[in-house]
Amino acid sequence: xxxxxxxxxxxxxxxxxxxxxxxxxxxxxxxxxxxxxxxxxxxxxxxxxxxxxxxxxxxxxxxxxxxxxxxxxxxxxxxxxxxxxxxxxxxxxxxxxxxxxxxxxxxxxxxxxxxxxxxxxxxxxxxxxxxxxxxxxxxxxxxxxxxxxxxxxxxxxxxxxxxxxxxxxxxxxxxxxxxxxxxxxxxxxxxxxxxxxxxxxxxxxxxxxxxxxxxxxxxxxxxxxxxxxxx
Amino acid sequence: xxxxxxxxxxxxxxxxxxxxxxxxxxxxxxxxxxxxxxxxxxxxxxxxxxxxxxxxxxxxxxxxxxxxxxxxxxxxxxxxxxxxxxxxxxxxxxxxxxxxxxxxxxxxxxxxxxxxxxxxxxxxxxxxxxxxxxxxxxxxxxxxxxxxxxxxxxxxxxxxxxxxxxxxxxxxxxxxxxxxxxxxxxxxxxxxxxxxxxxxxxxxxxxxxxxxxxxxxxxxxxxxxxxxxxx
DNA sequence: GCCCGTCAAGAGCAGTGCTCTCTATTTTGA
DNA sequence: TCAAAATAGAGAGCACTGCTCTTGACGGGC
Numbered sequence: 001x002x003x004x005x006x007x008x009x010x011x012x013x014x015x016x017x018x019x020x021x022x023x024x025x026x027x028x029x030x031x032x033x034x035x036x037x038x039x040x041x042x043x044x045x046x047x048x049x050x051x052x053x054x055x056x057x058x059x060x061x062x063x064x065x066x067x068x069x070x071x072x073x074x075x076x077x078x079x080x081x082x083x084x085x086x087x088x089x090x091x092x093x094x095x096x097x098x099x100x101x102x103x104x105x106x107x108x109x110x111x112x113x114x115x116x117x118x119x120x121x122x123x124x125x126x127x128x129x130x131x132x133x134x135x136x137x138x139x140x141x142x143x144x145x146x147x148x149x150x151x152x153x154x155x156x157x158x159x160x161x162x163x164x165x166x167x168x169x170x171x172x173x174x175x176x177x178x179x180x181x182x183x184x185x186x187x188x189x190x191x192x193x194x195x196x197x198x199x200x201x202x203x204x205x206x207x208x209x210x211x212x213x214x215x216x217x218x219x220x221x222x223x224x225x226x227x228x229x230x231x
Numbered sequence: 232x233x234x235x236x237x238x239x240x241x242x243x244x245x246x247x248x249x250x251x252x253x254x255x256x257x258x259x260x261x262x263x264x265x266x267x268x269x270x271x272x273x274x275x276x277x278x279x280x281x282x283x284x285x286x287x288x289x290x291x292x293x294x295x296x297x298x299x300x301x302x303x304x305x306x307x308x309x310x311x312x313x314x315x316x317x318x319x320x321x322x323x324x325x326x327x328x329x330x331x332x333x334x335x336x337x338x339x340x341x342x343x344x345x346x347x348x349x350x351x352x353x354x355x356x357x358x359x360x361x362x363x364x365x366x367x368x369x370x371x372x373x374x375x376x377x378x379x380x381x382x383x384x385x386x387x388x389x390x391x392x393x394x395x396x397x398x399x400x401x402x403x404x405x406x407x408x409x410x411x412x413x414x415x416x417x418x419x420x421x422x423x424x425x426x427x428x429x430x431x432x433x434x435x436x437x438x439x440x441x442x443x444x445x446x447x448x449x450x451x452x453x454x455x456x457x458x459x460x461x462x
Numbered sequence: 463g464c465c466c467g468t469c470a471a472g473a474g475c476a477g478t479g480c481t482c483t484c485t486a487t488t489t490t491g492a
Numbered sequence: 493t494c495a496a497a498a499t500a501g502a503g504a505g506c507a508c509t510g511c512t513c514t515t516g517a518c519g520g521g522c
Contacts, residue, residue: 044471047512115345
């Protein structure tokens with residue numbers, strides 16, 4: 001039994017090392033990850049890798065899952081590390097944490113938010129981790145609402161939009177007004193766009209002060225949402 | 232001479248057919264385009280393809296260029312087909328045209344706006360076509376400004392942001408206030424985010440009425456920019 | 463001491479981009 | 493008109509990929 005567990009431990013360490021090497025390759029070669037190259041780096045022959053990893057796609061899925069968790073952790077840590085009543089501060093911190101994580105792990109970000117691989121379908125267990133960043137953002141708005149620090153936008157939503165967003169709200173933030181959720185979604189969409197533009201080179205030769213630009217654009221969305229400015 | 236031109240014409244037609252077949256493959260297999268598969272579809276042996284196309288990357292570049300032009304044409308046509316004084320209408324039509332094009336050409340959209348291939352560097356001649364959509368959007372704001380239908384946002388921009396945006400404005404829209412350009416960029420970022428989320432499956436199981444959702448989100452950004460609502 | 467599960471290696475299959483060579487055809491120029 | 497030149501296509505081949513199957517070595521449990 002202890003012998004079996006020592007075997008299991010070595011095995012787990014091997015899988016961890018394979019993932020680490022794969023992550024390293026990801027950074028240089030992008031999503032076209034080569035199992036043979038990983039095997040070479042580990043001093044194995046290519047077929048031996050299949051003792052630990054069922055297939056290339058499964059390895060990619062594992063990396064994707066870990067990446068989602070890394071981003072989710074970073075984002076939630078940034079949120080819980082800020083004064084809960086400082087809505088605008090929380091919004092900014094969360095957005096900044098997402099960007100920082102993306103800049104630190106560009107290949108993983110591209111894996112998560114880049115163009116999907118046609119043949120590859122994201123397994124069901126990636127759905128929840130993928131929702132952590134937007135849920136964190138909308139959670140800020142929910143908190144502001146329950147503490148009366150946020151006013152609900154006055155406008156009426158078109159009926160189909162209201163219906164979709166009400167259903168979405170019921171699943172995660174029961175009672176949240178759909179008009180506010182709509183603005184939260186706009187903020188999340190914008191955050192994704194900002195990071196993607198920066199990482200995918202769309203800001204090259206135009207925006208040189210990336211930090212300031214990012215903060216300002218995030219602030220614009222905070223205005224749209226109605227997050228109170230510090231007096 | 233006419234004999235030479237008949238050869239040249241056949242040759243051009245072959246290249247066109249190669250591109251068409253490649254585009255078809257793109258839709259099913261994504262960016263990992265196989266020249267051999269294209270050759271097979273054309274009843275050629277793989278090496279014969281290289282008579283017409285220097286390399287796989289060059290073929291991809293050609294497809295990218297044509298895609299940028301297709302999107303640019305669609306966007307600009309939507310803009311010039313709308314009453315120039317109806318700023319908000321123009322904004323909506325341009326955004327809708329971009330989305331419609333993306334929905335009609337999902338693989339090409341992913342090629343343009345998905346994660347960049349690590350080894351592949353976009354050639355210089357893709358830069359200008361790539362700027363057509365954002366320039367069209369900002370052009371609407373410029374028109375609104377020159378006709379006094381748009382008020383410049385009052386706030387001061389942080390100096391680094393102001394500097395970057397002023398330089399950008401000078402290159403394409405001399406005299407445009409950087410605060411307004413900042414909001415235009417926000418709108419363009421949002422448009423990209425909206426389309427990407429929809430095309431890359433982020434809206435699955437949450438938003439079922441995609442058209443209404445898109446219009447509403449675009450409207451939110453129009454509000455942020457200050458585009459006058461129809462009375 | 464034997465047995466069985468685990469691990470690694472090697473060969474092999476089908477696919478990829480790309481190059482080189484050879485042949486057939488077509489175009490061009492004297 | 494007829495030879496020379498340009499062009500198109502085919503085939504073989506190289507190095508690479510994911511993945512499977514078989515073979516042999518090792519080690520812990522009975």
